[in-house]
Amino acid sequence: MASSPAAKKLRIYEVAKDLGMSSEVIQQIAKKLGVEVKNHMSTLPADIVEKVRAELGKEKAAVREVVVRQQEHEAQRARDDRQRAVAAQQAAQNAQIAAAQAGRAAGDATARRRSRSTRSSPPRASARPWRASTPRRAVASIAGTRTKPERRPRKARSCACRSSSPSPSSRT
Numbered sequence: 001m002a003s004s005p006a007a008k009k010l011r012i013y014e015v016a017k018d019l020g021m022s023s024e025v026i027q028q029i030a031k032k033l034g035v036e037v038k039n040h041m042s043t044l045p046a047d048i049v050e051k052v053r054a055e056l057g058k059e060k061a062a063v064r065e066v067v068v069r070q071q072e073h074e075a076q077r078a079r080d081d082r083q084r085a086v087a088a089q090q091a092a093q094n095a096q097i098a099a100a101q102a103g104r105a106a107g108d109a110t111a112r113r114r115s116r117s118t119r120s121s122p123p124r125a126s127a128r129p130w131r132a133s134t135p136r137r138a139v140a141s142i143a144g145t146r147t148k149p150e151r152r153p154r155k156a157r158s159c160a161c162r163s164s165s166p167s168p169s170s171r172t
Helices: 012-019 023-032 046-106 108-120 129-133 136-143
Strands: none
Touching: 012 023, 012 046, 023 046
């Protein structure tokens, strides 16, 4: 709002609206400054309004500093994580290279034996050829065994709604 030469007292809700904040926050700040306020309709003199604005500026600056520190901390953490990932990747590459060199040093004879054994052996026949492709129920029926127990018939339950006493409508 525009300041007039004859400064009028502003209500807390008006100050809050100008600053884009809730009236409860303005009330708390005014109480912190030593002004007695009861609700959002209480009035504040112009000098107190300026003090409230200055206090808000200080709080916003403090919040900005905290946010900047958090962002710097997160950026440092991300850099550290990237460095750890690169170091782990390099270690894995070094391990692969060492394993490859050790495999070559052990000789090609082992590799030749492996390749011969896989080529010469015939495919393995299963002892139960029906086992791999047939569902369990069919397997059970082939074998002559049950998969589930037979169900017994349910017992008749007595309840209040099926009692033998006549209903009120049939008494007439």
